[in-house]
Structure formats: structure tokens, C-alpha cells
Amino acid sequence: MGNVMDESRANLSKLFTPESIAIVGVSGKGFQFGGSSYLSRLLECGFKGRLYAINPRIEKVLGQKAYPTLEALPEVPDMAIICLAAKFVPDVLESCGRIGLRHIHILSSGFKETGSREGEELEARVTDISKRHGLLVIGPNCMGPYCSASRMTPFGASPGMRGPLGIISQSGGIAQRMTEYACSLNIGVEKAVSLGNAAVLDCCDLLKHMADDEKIKVIGMYLESVKDGRTLLELAKEVNREKPVIMLKGGDSDVGEKMAASHTGAISGGRKSWNAFFRQTGVTRVRSMTEWMDAIVAFSLLPAPAGKGVFIGCAGGGISVIAGDILMAEGLDVPALSETTMDGLRSIVPAVGSIVGNPLDSFEMSLNAHRFMEVLELVLEDPACSMILIDRLIPRNIYHLPDVEDTTDAVIDFVRTRSDRKPTVFSADYDGGGTDLALKGTEMRARFCQAGIPLYPSVKRAARSLMHLYRYHSFRQSAVV
Amino acid sequence: MGNVMDESRANLSKLFTPESIAIVGVSGKGFQFGGSSYLSRLLECGFKGRLYAINPRIEKVLGQKAYPTLEALPEVPDMAIICLAAKFVPDVLESCGRIGLRHIHILSSGFKETGSREGEELEARVTDISKRHGLLVIGPNCMGPYCSASRMTPFGASPGMRGPLGIISQSGGIAQRMTEYACSLNIGVEKAVSLGNAAVLDCCDLLKHMADDEKIKVIGMYLESVKDGRTLLELAKEVNREKPVIMLKGGDSDVGEKMAASHTGAISGGRKSWNAFFRQTGVTRVRSMTEWMDAIVAFSLLPAPAGKGVFIGCAGGGISVIAGDILMAEGLDVPALSETTMDGLRSIVPAVGSIVGNPLDSFEMSLNAHRFMEVLELVLEDPACSMILIDRLIPRNIYHLPDVEDTTDAVIDFVRTRSDRKPTVFSADYDGGGTDLALKGTEMRARFCQAGIPLYPSVKRAARSLMHLYRYHSFRQSAVV
Numbered sequence: 001m002g003n004v005m006d007e008s009r010a011n012l013s014k015l016f017t018p019e020s021i022a023i024v025g026v027s028g029k030g031f032q033f034g035g036s037s038y039l040s041r042l043l044e045c046g047f048k049g050r051l052y053a054i055n056p057r058i059e060k061v062l063g064q065k066a067y068p069t070l071e072a073l074p075e076v077p078d079m080a081i082i083c084l085a086a087k088f089v090p091d092v093l094e095s096c097g098r099i100g101l102r103h104i105h106i107l108s109s110g111f112k113e114t115g116s117r118e119g120e121e122l123e124a125r126v127t128d129i130s131k132r133h134g135l136l137v138i139g140p141n142c143m144g145p146y147c148s149a150s151r152m153t154p155f156g157a158s159p160g161m162r163g164p165l166g167i168i169s170q171s172g173g174i175a176q177r178m179t180e181y182a183c184s185l186n187i188g189v190e191k192a193v194s195l196g197n198a199a200v201l202d203c204c205d206l207l208k209h210m211a212d213d214e215k216i217k218v219i220g221m222y223l224e225s226v227k228d229g230r231t232l233l234e235l236a237k238e239v240n241r242e243k244p245v246i247m248l249k250g251g252d253s254d255v256g257e258k259m260a261a262s263h264t265g266a267i268s269g270g271r272k273s274w275n276a277f278f279r280q281t282g283v284t285r286v287r288s289m290t291e292w293m294d295a296i297v298a299f300s301l302l303p304a305p306a307g308k309g310v311f312i313g314c315a316g317g318g319i320s321v322i323a324g325d326i327l328m329a330e331g332l333d334v335p336a337l338s339e340t341t342m343d344g345l346r347s348i349v350p351a352v353g354s355i356v357g358n359p360l361d362s363f364e365m366s367l368n369a370h371r372f373m374e375v376l377e378l379v380l381e382d383p384a385c386s387m388i389l390i391d392r393l394i395p396r397n398i399y400h401l402p403d404v405e406d407t408t409d410a411v412i413d414f415v416r417t418r419s420d421r422k423p424t425v426f427s428a429d430y431d432g433g434g435t436d437l438a439l440k441g442t443e444m445r446a447r448f449c450q451a452g453i454p455l456y457p458s459v460k461r462a463a464r465s466l467m468h469l470y471r472y473h474s475f476r477q478s479a480v481v
Numbered sequence: 482m483g484n485v486m487d488e489s490r491a492n493l494s495k496l497f498t499p500e501s502i503a504i505v506g507v508s509g510k511g512f513q514f515g516g517s518s519y520l521s522r523l524l525e526c527g528f529k530g531r532l533y534a535i536n537p538r539i540e541k542v543l544g545q546k547a548y549p550t551l552e553a554l555p556e557v558p559d560m561a562i563i564c565l566a567a568k569f570v571p572d573v574l575e576s577c578g579r580i581g582l583r584h585i586h587i588l589s590s591g592f593k594e595t596g597s598r599e600g601e602e603l604e605a606r607v608t609d610i611s612k613r614h615g616l617l618v619i620g621p622n623c624m625g626p627y628c629s630a631s632r633m634t635p636f637g638a639s640p641g642m643r644g645p646l647g648i649i650s651q652s653g654g655i656a657q658r659m660t661e662y663a664c665s666l667n668i669g670v671e672k673a674v675s676l677g678n679a680a681v682l683d684c685c686d687l688l689k690h691m692a693d694d695e696k697i698k699v700i701g702m703y704l705e706s707v708k709d710g711r712t713l714l715e716l717a718k719e720v721n722r723e724k725p726v727i728m729l730k731g732g733d734s735d736v737g738e739k740m741a742a743s744h745t746g747a748i749s750g751g752r753k754s755w756n757a758f759f760r761q762t763g764v765t766r767v768r769s770m771t772e773w774m775d776a777i778v779a780f781s782l783l784p785a786p787a788g789k790g791v792f793i794g795c796a797g798g799g800i801s802v803i804a805g806d807i808l809m810a811e812g813l814d815v816p817a818l819s820e821t822t823m824d825g826l827r828s829i830v831p832a833v834g835s836i837v838g839n840p841l842d843s844f845e846m847s848l849n850a851h852r853f854m855e856v857l858e859l860v861l862e863d864p865a866c867s868m869i870l871i872d873r874l875i876p877r878n879i880y881h882l883p884d885v886e887d888t889t890d891a892v893i894d895f896v897r898t899r900s901d902r903k904p905t906v907f908s909a910d911y912d913g914g915g916t917d918l919a920l921k922g923t924e925m926r927a928r929f930c931q932a933g934i935p936l937y938p939s940v941k942r943a944a945r946s947l948m949h950l951y952r953y954h955s956f957r958q959s960a961v962v
Contacts, residue, residue, distance in 0.1 A: 033834075109834070171799020177910065184915025224802060250802035253809035255840070262836045263798030288807060288941045293913035317744030318652020321705060321731035326769060328734035353514075353590070355743045359736070429658065431912055431938060432774035434665025435927040438919065446916040457912065460769045 012136060012201075012209050014103045016147035016191050018078035020050040022070055022101070024092055025083035025108075028058035034107065035083035036061065041154045048151050052077060070095045079103040081144065086110030089140065090125045097133030104130075104137045105144030112197050112265030113141050123199050123265070130200045141264065142196025143172030146179060148189060149215075155179060155194070163188015164217035164300045166210035168203055170195050170264050171250070174222045174289070181293045186449045187300045190215045197265050204231050211239040218299045220292060221247040224260035229273060236281040241479060244299045244472050246284040248292050249274055282475035284468050291464060297454045298465040302423035304473040309335040310466060311385035312359045312459075313375060315366040315393050319429070320359035323391060323459045330463040332470070334358050335384040344378040358385075366393040369410035376414065380421055387466050388424040391459055394440045408444060412451045419453065423469060431457035493617060493682075493690050495584045497628035497672050499559030501531040503551055503582070505573055506564035506589075509539035515588065516564035517542065522635045529632050533558060551576050560584040562625065567591030570621065571606045578614030585611075587620035593678050593746030594622055604680050604746070611681045622745065623677025624653030627660060629670060630696075636660060636675070644669015645698035645781045647691035649684055651676050651745050652731070655703045655770070662774045667930045668781045671696045678746050685712050692720040699780045701773060702728040705741040710754060717762040722960060725780045725953050727765040729773050730755055763956035765949050772945060778935045779946040783904035785954040790816040791947060792866035793840045793940075794856060796847040796874050800910070801840035804872060804940045811944040813951065815839055816865040825859040839866075847874040850891035857895065861902055868947050869905040872940055875921045889925060893932045900934065904950060912938035 021042070026035035039053055040062055053061050056068035067073050070080065070092070076099050082092050086108050096104055111123040123140065130137045138144050143155050148162040155176040161183045169175035172194040179189045191213065193206050203223055210216050219239070226232045236245055251260035252271060278285045284299075286292040310332050314320040327334050337345070337358050345356045348371060355361040364371045372390075379385050392411075415424050426448060430441030441457060448455035456462040502523070507516035520534055521543055534542050537549035548554050551561065551573070557580050563573050567589050577585055592604040604621065611618045619625050624636050629643040636657040642664045650656035653675040660670045672694065674687050684704055691697050700720070707713045717726055732741035733752060759766045765780075767773040791813050795801040808815050818826070818839050826837045829852060836842040845852045853871075860866050873892075896905050907929060911922030922938060929936035937943035 169799070171797065171802070173797030174799040174803075177800075177913075180918065181914040184917055186915070222799060224799070248803065250799055250806065252806045255805035255809050255815040256802045259798075259802045259805050259836070259838070259840055259842075262838070263802055263842070287810065288803065288939060289910055290913040290939050290941065316652065316654030317740075318650065318655040318703060318705070318731060319658075321652070321737045321740045321744055322655075322729065322769065324736035324740050325731065325733045328736050329768065334736040355740070357740070357743070359740055361740075361744070429770055432658075432771040433662040434667070434930060435923055436665055437661065438923040438926075442916055442919040442923065445919075449915060458769060458771050460771065 011102065012205065014078045015105070015136060015138060015145045016152070017150045018049055018103065018152070020052065020075060020077035020079070021047070022052040022054055022073060022077040022080045023083060024054040024070065024080055026053040026055050026061050026066065028055060028061055028066075035081070038081055038083065038107065038154050039064070042152065045153045045160065046151045049078070070099055070101065076101055079105065082106045082108060084108055086119070086122050086140070090122065090129055093126065093129040093133070093135060096135060097129065102133070102135050104135055105142075106137060106139035107142065107144060108139075109141040111140045111199070113263060115262065123197060126199050135200065137200035138193060139196045140199060143175055143194035146175070146189070146192040148191070153179075161188040162190055162215070164215075165189045165296060166213065166216035166219045167192035168195065168206045168210065168219065169193070169222040170198065170203070170224045171222055172196065177289060178220060178222075178293070181289070182296065185293070185297055186452065187297060198227070202227055204228065204235050207232075207235055207239060211242065217243055218296060219243060219245045220296055221245060222250060223247065224250040224264050229277070233277055233281060236277070236283050240281050240283050241476060244284060245281075246286060246292060246295050246299065246468070248286050248289070282472065282479060284472055286468075290461070294456060294461050294465045295468045298423070298425070298469045299472070301452055301454055302425070302469055303420055305386040305423050305466075305470050307386040308470045308474075309333045309384050310387045310389055311337070311379045311382070312389045312391070313365055314359055314361055314391040315363040317355060317361050319391065320355065320361040324359050326460050327389075327463045330467045332463060332467055338382050338384060341378045341382040345375065348374050363393075367405075367407065369407035369414075372407065372411055373414050376418070380418060386422060387470070388422055389459070389462050389466065390424075390426050392426050392428045392444070392455070394428050394430055394437060394444060408447055412448060412453060415453055416451055423466065424453070425462050425466065426453065426455040427457070427459045427462040428455060429458055492583065493686065495559045496586070496617060496619060496626045497633070498631045499530055499584065499633070501533065501556060501558035501560070502528070503533040503535055503554060503558040503561045504564065505535040505551065505561055507534040507536050507542050507547065509536060509542055509547075516562070519562055519564065519588065519635050520545070523633065526634045526641065527632045530559070551580055551582065557582055560586065562586045562588055564588045567600070567603050567621070571603065571610055574607065574610040574614070574616060577616060578610065583614070583616050585616055585618045586623075586625035587618060588623065588625060589620075590622040592621045592680070594744060596743065604678060607680050616681065618681035619674060620677045621680060624656055624675035627656070627670070627673035629672070634660075642669040643671055643696070645696070646670045646777060647694065647697035647700045648673035649676065649687045649691065649700065650674070650703040651679065651684070651705045652703055653677065658770060659701060659703075659774070662770070663777065666774070666778055667933065668778060679708070683708055685709065685716050688713075688716055688720060688726075692723065698724055699777060700724060700726045701777055702726060703731060704728065705731045705745050710758070714758055714762060717758070717764050721762050721764050722957060725765060726762075727767060727773060727776050727780065727949070729767050729770070763953065763960060765953055767949075771942070775937060775942050775946045776949045779904070779906070779950045780953070782933055782935055783906070783950055784901055786867040786904050786947070786951050788867040789951045789955075790814045790865050791868045791870055792818070792860045792863070793870045793872070794846055795840055795842055795872040796844040798836060798842050800872065801836065801842040805840050807941050808870075808944045811948045813944060813948055819863050819865060822859045822863040826856065829855050844874075848886075848888065850888035850895075853888065853892055854895050857899070861899060867903060868951070869903055870940070870943050870947065871905075871907050873907050873909045873925070873936070875909050875911055875918060875925060889928055893929060893934060896934055897932055904947065905934070906943050906947065907934065907936040908938070908940045908943040909936060910939055
């Protein structure tokens with residue numbers, strides 16, 4: 001898809017798994033964002049291939065020999081990262097074309113996004129030269145590609161953590177935060193790419209590439225604009241049928257749209273067309289970084305639900321009331337339980353201080369791992385419940401409970417062996433609170449994430465994520481039929 | 482307001498500042514939720530008055546002498562907490578009436594909320610006896626009153642932290658979580674009350690009491706039902722004009738409504754009437770614990786905004802685009818800045834890597850305290866901006882920034898001296914991420930909270946809180962005019 005792709009689809013993978021990279025424009029003067037920080041970061045990450053620094057005015061940089069030009073290198077590298085000022089970029093592209101270096105990431109800014117005629121002209125030259133030489137260019141004005149398998153992870157906090165996620169982002173900052181978030185929640189990022197102005201390769205090219213990568217199971221996208229909306233629509237429809245695409249669309253307001261023009265030179269396009277895009281493709285639409293990451297966690301870890309009925313277990317009456325309200329407000333169902341389930345619950349949940357039903361209000365379920373398992377066994381068998389949400393207590397001294405046993409490990413072990421049956425997630429109501437609670441909650445979340453079980457910091461975030469999951473699978477099923 | 486209140490308003494304060502409390506039904510057999518846990522908790526809190534344990538079968542409990550009956554006490558205590566099984570409660574109330582003990586908290590459950598005829602009858606007897614003796618009863622089926630000044634804080638994590646907040650909740654669990662959240666964010670709770678079935682005193686009585694308490698500046702309410710909707714409407718309209726009332730209404734869905742009936746015997750009443758209630762009173766409506774606490778932080782710490790124009794400063798282009806979208810989606814404005822502000826910003830923000838405007842995209846503002854102050858001085862003078870939101874970076878090693886100075890203290894000192902001019906809040910985008918980021922973000926949040934400056938874990942939560950603040954003040958102004 002996309003004109004460049006048609007010619008040379010086979011070669012796009014070298015942008016993610018190059019055996020050698022030339023960094024053009026590595027300053028010799030200590031630290032600077034650009035060539036030197038990229039070189040330093042790739043060394044730190046343990047990039048598996050060969051690295052070449054290009055700078056005619058120095059001999060060595062960061063312990064690496066520096067070469068004066070691309071032509072002076074001992075080989076034609078698989079990829080170049082161009083970090084020079086915008087006005088020098090076209091000449092470097094010509095050099096690349098001459099020596100047959102076709103995979104290029106232009107980090108430099110100063111193009112169309114400036115809004116200046118000079119910037120626009122420079123970007124047009126980038127496009128022309130690339131077409132003439134068949135160059136596969138990511139950028140300009142971007143952080144470029146990221147690939148855990150190559151240990152080429154110049155952005156993101158956890159280099160080399162492989163996993164089910166692919167990220168395509170027009171914004172480098174957002175790509176960076178997303179890789180960081182995902183890895184910190186134990187969702188590995190197989191590949192990511194920050195596209196910037198997307199003067200040559202655009203989101204369609206990269207979406208196709210990630211769709212074809214079998215390691216990638218879930219695709220997260222941040223877009224401000226697209227050149228060819230029709231192509232994206234058709235492609236996204238096709239891809240989303242195979243693997244969930246979850247998109248944050250930037251520039252969805254007058255203010256955001258204007259800002260996007262300054263950011264990546266983007267014309268975001270009519271909001272109505274984007275509404276139609278989401279409706280027709282079934283691509284999951286999110287509105288914030290948090291909602292995006294929450295949905296990605298659900299899609300990465302959970303099986304397809306059979307319906308939208310959720311069983312919700314809480315500790316506390318008011319908390320249960322609000323949880324029911326929130327699930328319903330998100331568009332989910334909180335169905336009545338079967339008579340078998342109700343009888344079973346009545347026999348194990350104490351009559352005083354609990355409310356048997358859905359929601360189930362039971363402190364004991366939260367404090368006693370055995371009771372928790374009994375409840376779950378019942379609910380897993382109940383056909384009314386397609387998904388399970390348990391609001392866990394964070395141990396608080398205010399419950400007057402001396403030495404409450406930590407049931408987390410037992411609960412995790414139990415759920416892990418049954419999580420393929422019905423999507424099962426947890427929440428722990430801590431994101432409203434301050435330091436102590438957030439620390440305890442964060443630690444509990446980390447233990448669940450480490451085991452591959454979603455735990456959200458509020459019922460609302462869990463509910464929203466389950467709703468996205470249900471909607472996606474229900475759309476996919478109806479599209480197939 | 483309310484029939485009981487009319488007679489004896491002066492005396493309601495003894496429920497919060499009793500000089501002596503009798504706890505009726507303190508088990509001698511080790512730990513149990515109820516009388517013994519209440520006694521133990523009040524001792525731990527350092528309750529300032531005298532405590533009497535009532536149990537005819539023991540001599541001593543938790544180091545305290547036990548008395549056989551209320552009549553055997555050396556004085557008539559200011560308040561009683563009744564923790565016996567429901568069927569014994571009416572007799573104790575009769576005793577209270579006989580000895581002139583009028584302020585009572587019934588902790589026991591087993592009344593109307595059971596749905597049984599027996600429970601209903603018992604509750605009717607509680608109401609009758611209370612009326613006959615003029616008893617001021619909180620409950621049954623609840624955690625009762627909480628007062629920091631008295632160090633009578635049997636629920637909540639931070640006993641005795643006084644402050645601007647009053648909490649009225651039908652649910653004990655929610656009252657408990659809210660006091661804990663508020664204190665952990667450095668918002669002291671002057672008084673709180675869990676009402677349960679509200680058989681005698683109801684939310685109107687308590688709302689009036691808190692409205693009259695000059696120490697309380699902001700009132701948070703959780704309601705599942707109200708007996709006299711008309712009275713609450715008129716009272717809330719009046720109170721909300723003086724101090725903001727922020728309400729989480731439970732039972733706002735079929736499921737929640739049914740659950741509420743089992744929880745506090747509540748008939749939540751038509752959803753339409755509640756919609757009208759919020760429209761007519763201007764009471765701020767929230768839909769989750771997190772949104773509630775976020776709004777309370779804003780109302781407790783920020784002055785009234787002059788309009789709904791927000792200046793938003795971010796670090797990163799995509800982040801700025803999304804922030805603009807989110808603010809607009811919440812119903813706020815992100816206005817163009819004045820020419821003076823724009824000229825000023827252009828002179829201090831570097832041309833490369835930044836976007837001057839609103840949103841302002843500037844890494845430097847986040848990394849350099851001096852630059853931050855220059856930006857804020859300009860924006861504080863700009864009449865287009867009534868509120869200020871700064872999305873702060875959490876120091877991340879992925880920014881390739883060696884040894885970035887921690888500007889938090891300088892930023893806090895600056896904002897603290899100017900926060901009376903325009904509501905100024907921060908966000909730090911960390912609630913999507915995992916452990917490391919959440920720990921750093923939580924620590925940063927704690928430092929801001931400690932200084933009385935709101936910091937939210939996402940732009941969205943900050944934006945929602947500012948919108949609530951703007952709506953409230955704008956409603957109040959239009960109501961006055």
C-alpha cells in the first residue's frame with residue numbers, strides 16, 4: 001500500500017533490523033540532542049549492528065572512529081540517520097542515492113512544520129530526491145524507528161523488551177512515552193516508529209509493515225493527519241480485522257488542529273471524516289494517553305469476551321453501587337446471576353456485612369484467597385457473565401484488620417491458570433489518593449502486571465478498557481458475518 | 482431544616498465534639514468489627530474526651546473499666562455508640578431517652594437494608610423512640626461521625642488532620658476512603674459523617690450543620706437516596722451559593738439503584754429528578770471517586786477563575802496537540818494569547834524544538850525554573866488566560882538529558898506566592914505507566930500537594946477539575962445576579 005511500498009515492500013524491514021547504521025551529523029562538542037545523543041543511546045542500548053559516526057571535522061567521538069563522509073565508510077550501511085540542519089539534508093540524500101543507501105531516518109526538523117516557504121521547499125526536495133532514488137525515508141522531524149529485536153531502541157525506557165505491541169506515532173514524544181508506559185507495565189514493544197512529517201513513507205506504509213509482522217499482535221497509533229485517507233481507511237479496515245488497532249487521533253478540536261499544523265505540518269482533515277473512519281473500520285478510538293495504554297493492556301492480555309455482561313465483585317456497599325453505575329455508564333451490562341450461582345454464593349458468603357448478587361459486595365472475597373477462588377469458580381461457570389472485574393482492597397490500617405494475610409500471590413496463581421476462559425481484570429481504587437496509597441497500589445499493580453493480569457487504578461478505567469475490548473470483538477464478529 | 486433540626490439545632494454539635502462517649506456492646510473476646518474495634522480505634526486516635534465501655538459480662542476491656550449498663554456510668558455521657566445486634570437496639574434507645582443521653586450513633590446493621598419485614602419494623606421502632614425522646618440519631622448501619630478537632634476519627638487513615646473539607650456519606654466505606662484520600666493529599670477533613678440508613682437525622686440535617694461550621698469550606702457528599710427531596714433541593718441551593726457542594730450520586734443506573742436498596746434500604750428516586758436537582762442547585766456532579774477527589778482538591782485550594790480560558794504549557798508537540806483537544810472536549814477554552822504575551826514568549830523560548838502559542842510547547846519551560854517563571858509572569862498578565870495548567874515532565878533518563886536539575890522546589894515557591902491571582906494547576910502524565918514512573922510521579926505529586934498546589938496525574942484529570950471549578954463559580958455568579 002502506498003506508492004513507495006508497492007515497489008519495495010520487501011526492503012522496509014531494514015529500517016527496523018539494519019546490520020549497520022551511519023549517523024550523519026554527530027557533533028564532537030559534548031552532549032547535544034541529535035546525532036551525538038542518538039549515537040550514545042544506541043551504544044547504551046546494545047544495538048546489535050555496526051555504528052558509523054559521520055563528521056568531517058573530528059577523528060573520534062564517544063570512543064568511535066568518525067568518518068568524513070558516507071562515501072568514506074568501509075561499507076554501504078543498511079541505514080542512515082540524518083541529524084544535520086535541514087538545509088544540508090537534500091545533499092546527504094543525494095549521496096545516499098549515489099551509494100545505494102536506501103533506508104533513511106531524517107531526524108532533523110526545520111521543514112514543512114515551520115510554516116515557512118523555505119521549509120516547505122526543503123520538504124518538497126526531500127520527497128523528490130527520495131522518489132528519484134527510491135529511498136525509503138522516515139521523517140523528517142521525528143525520532144524514527146525502534147526495534148527491540150535489533151536492540152535499536154533510541155527512545156523508551158526499557159530497551160529490548162520484546163512483546164506483542166507495535167506503535168506508529170506522528171509524534172516522537174508520544175511514541176517515547178508509549179514505549180515507556182508499555183514496557184513498565186510488562187507489555188513488550190516489538191517495533192515502534194515516530195513518523196514526524198511523513199514526507200515519504202507514511203502511516204499506511206508502516207501499518208502494512210506491522211500488520212505483516214507476526215510478532216505484533218496489537219497496534220497502537222497516534223496520528224495528526226494522513227495524506228491519503230481512502231488508502232488508510234481500506235488498510236485499517238483490513239488490518240483491524242486481524243489485529244486490533246487502537247488509535248489516538250490528535251487535532252480533534254480547533255485548538256488541537258491548529259497546534260498539529262505547527263507540530264508536524266499536518267492538515268488533520270475534517271473531524272467528520274475521522275468519525276466516519278472509526279465507524280467504518282472498527283478501529284478503537286481513545287482520547288488520552290491513559291485510556292490508550294489501558295486499552296492496549298486489555299487487548300494484549302485478554303481473550304475475546306462472549307458478550308458484554310460483567311460480573312463485578314467489590315468490598316463495600318457504596319463502592320458496589322458506584323461500580324454498577326460506572327459499568328452501566330460505559331455501556332456494559334451487569335446481569336443478574338443464575339440461580340445456581342446465587343445459591344452457591346449464598347452458601348459461602350456470610351449473610352452479615354455482604355450483599356449477594358451482581359455486584360457482589362463481600363469483604364471476605366478480598367481478604368481470603370480461598371473465598372475468592374470459590375466465588376470465581378462459580379462466576380466462571382455462569383453463562384450470564386462474559387467478563388469478570390474484581391475491585392481489590394489495598395491493605396489499609398483503617399480497616400481495623402490486624403495482620404491481614406497478603407492474598408495477592410494466591411489470587412494471581414489462580415487467575416493465571418484460568419484467564420483464557422473469560423477476560424478477568426482487577427481494579428484497586430487508588431488513583432484518587434495520595435502518596436501512601438498510590439505507592440501500595442502501584443506495587444500491587446506491578447505484581448499483577450508482572451504476571452500478565454491487568455490491574456487498573458480505578459473501576460472506571462477497568463470498565464472503559466473492557467468496553468473497548470467487547471466493542472472490538474463484537475465489531476469484528478459482525479464484520480466477518 | 483428537617484423536623485428534628487428545627488427543635489434542637491444547637492445540640493447537633495455534640496455528635497462531633499462530645500466530651501464523653503459510651504460504647505454500648507464492646508466484646509470482651511479479642512478483636513471484632515464493632516464496639517471493640519471502635520473503642521480501640523478511638524484510643525489510638527487520641528480521642529480527647531472520656532470513653533466508657535458497656536458490657537455487663539466483663540470487668541475490663543482494652544485496659545478500660547467496663548460498665549454493665551448506661552445507668553451505671555458515673556455521668557451521663559454526651560454521646561453513645563450502639564454496636565449491639567439490631568434486636569437489642571430499641572431497648573438501649575429507651576435507656577438513652579430515660580437518662581437524657583440524646584446524641585447517638587447506631588453502628589449496628591440488620592434494619593431496613595436487609596429487605597426483611599423484621600428489619601423494617603426494627604427501623605420504624607428506632608424512628609419512633611427517637612422522636613418520642615428527641616434523640617439525635619445517626620444511622621443505623623453506618624460508621625457515624627468523625628471530627629478532627631475532637632480527635633474522634635474512627636475511620637480514615639490520618640486522624641486529626643484538620644482542614645477545609647466536610648464529608649457527608651451514606652456509605653461508610655466511601656466516607657472512609659474519602660477521608661483517607663483527602664488527608665493523603667494534604668486536604669484536612671474537619672468533619673465527616675457516614676449516615677447509613679438515615680432513619681432519624683438525614684443528609685439535610687448534616688448538610689445544614691456543616692454549612693454552619695465556619696471551618697468547613699468545601700462539602701463532599703455521597704448519597705444513594707433522600708427522604709425529602711424538596712428540602713434537600715432548597716437547602717443545597719442555599720448552601721452551594723456559600724460553599725461548593727460536590728456530590729457523587731449512587732444508584733444512577735438500574736443496577737446501581739437495585740444495589741443501593743440492598744445497601745442502605747434506599748429508594749434512589751427517579752434519575753430525572755436528580756438531573757433536575759443538579760441543574761437547579763448548581764451542585765457539582767461527579768461520577769467516580771477519583772473525579773470527586775480531584776474536584777475537591779481544586780475547590781479546596783484554588784481561587785475563583787474569571788473565565789474559562791486556560792493557558793496550557795507542555796513539553797512536546799504531540800502532547801500539546803492532545804492537551805488542547807482534551808481541554809476543548811471538557812468544555813474549556815484555549816484562547817489565543819495577546820500580542821504582548823506572544824512577543825514576550827518569542828523572546829524567551831528558543832525557536833527550534835518549541836512552538837510558541839497556546840498550547841505552548843516548550844521543553845525548556847519544564848527543565849529550567851527561570852524560564853518557567855518568565856513564562857508564567859507573562860501569562861499571569863494576559864487577560865485571555867483565566868486559568869493556568871502546566872504539564873510537567875517527570876525526569877526520565879530517556880530524554881538524553883544528563884543531570885537535569887530538579888526544579889520542583891523553585892517552581893513551587895514561585896507558584897505559591899502567586900496562586901491567589903489565577904487558578905494554577907499542574908499535571909504530570911504518569912497514570913498510564915507502570916511502577917517506576919508512577920513512583921516518581923507520586924513523589925512529585927506529594928511535594929506539590931504538601932505545598933497546597935494541585936498536581937494531577939494526567940491532563941484530563943486536571944482539565945476536568947478546572948471545568949468543575951469554572952462551572953461552579955460561573956453558576957454562582959449568575960445565581961447572584
